[in-house]
Amino acid sequence: MQRRLFLRDAACVAAALPVIASPGAWALPATAAAAPSVADLLAQGWQVHDVTTTIELTERTANGRVWLPLAMDELPGYQRTLATRFEAPGAKLAEVMATKGQDTRLLRVAFTDPAAPQRVVLTQRIATRDRAVNLGARPNMKPLSAAELHPYLQPTSLAPLDGKVKQTAEQIQKDAGNPADTIAKAQAIYDWVIEHTRREGSVRGCGTGNVAFMLESGNLSGKCADLNGLWVALARATGIPARDAYGVRVDDSVHGYKSLGKSGDITKAQHCRADFYAEGHGWIPVDPADVRKVMLEEQAGGLALTDPKVRAARAMLFGAWEMNWIAYNHGHDVPLAGSQLPPAGFLMYPQGETTEGRLDSLDPATFKYQIRSEKVTA
Structure with missing residues (x-):
């Protein structure tokens, strides 16, 4: 006889997820x-x-x-x-x-x-x-504390914040005129990643996210974990709290982008996104890797940066995510x-x-x- 196992809290879990009491019945949260x-x-x-x-x-x-x-x-x-x-x-x-x-x-x-x-x-x-932040609105959100933002300013094993990462981040801001505004700094990094990287279809999965190797080798190609991981590392090295968001696409895009959606069998539809924190605005979504995905995959033979579809994706994906995707962590x-x-x-x-x-x-x-x-x- 098969034994059914139900969700059981680990000691470090603050609250249990809902559990199913019988086959086909959806459990509900405590509230x-x-x-x-x-x-x-x-x-x-x-x-x-x-x-x-x-x-x-x-x-x-x-x-x-x-x-x-x-x-x-x-x-x-x-x-x-x-x-x-x-x-x-x-x-x-x-x-x-x-x-x-x-x-x-x-x-x-x-x-x-x-x-x-x-x-x-x-x-x-x-x-x-769907998630979108009005970047032109007057900042009015309660700020997060330094302790809350601290984890999103730290180096990782794949993305150190010194050496070539720091040097590249400083050069991007210098070339952009050293803007003082957080959103303008983030925009400069977004534009740089789109203009200097390349999506490589032969890379397995979503890539390795090894930012240090990318910059040290000069090979700025990869997939979303590489390109958006690079954006996050450069943002953190600039002093901007930023984070990768690892997840999977769950539906087709309603904006007409064949390359930016997947439904049904999503076994290979994993996708990493990113967002950053700007005081008064909160967390702001970005996805430069998907701009490069549109360039490579939306049309046979690829699209140029100046193509209207690419320009529309570029404008949309600084400040918004189409939520035909879910975040794991x-x-x-x-x-x-x-x-x-x-x-x-x-x-x-x-x-x-x-x-x-x-x-x-x-x-x-x-x-x-x-x-x-x-x-x-x-």
Whole structure:
């Protein structure tokens, strides 16, 4: 008989995610009485998706481990996790964990019986709404404290803030006339990344995010984790609080961009974005990597920077995100509890290990996982 495992708090999780009491029934948060229904959310301009990840360890050993990123509970105004459920037949352990000092949460599952099924099915119901900041509005938001912003000014293993990163950040500001305004400084970095980098289709997954290597080698090509990771590092080196946002596309773009959306099978639709903090305005979304994606993929043969579609994407993606995408976390150097291997530089893909070592997250055919998105309309 299969054993169903329910969400169980780790000691460092402040509040449990909702759990499912029976197959097909969605659990609700503790504040469910006050929470709007799906119909209410749809009427308010939100869209709702069920995102399901299915993993099966075909290499069954006595030490099978799986770690799945979970969507962030709430990003005010543009993302809400409504419910979570999972099944892990044959597992010894299944628990939700949070990374200390970060906003990264994950589902950890451990298998010890090679004869038992080693399968996980995780579904989250997530509501999103397009995000945009009026950069011309009068700043009136309550400022965040230095302690709240501190994590977003720190170096990481992939993105140091000294050496070539610092030198490049200073040169960008110098070339821009050393603007004093935070938004103007961020815009200068955004423009520089778009104009000096290149999306490289042959790069596996979303890239490695190794900013130091990119600048030291002079090879400014890659994908979103590289290009947006570079933007974040340059912003932090300039003194601007900035963060990567790791997630996955869940629907097609309503703006007509074929390259900026994915629905149905989203196994390979992971995407990293970025945002920065400006006092009085709060967190402001950006996505220079998607501008480069439009240039490379929107049309056969590519598009020039001057093409109207590229110019429109460039204007839109400084200050706005189309939320046909969900955010998992802003984490870096994420430890995987129970693993003997180094932390993950970032957590955007399912992670897995057996006694033979860590599985290749960028090869879902061999690792054997699939992610699907289904739009909820009622």
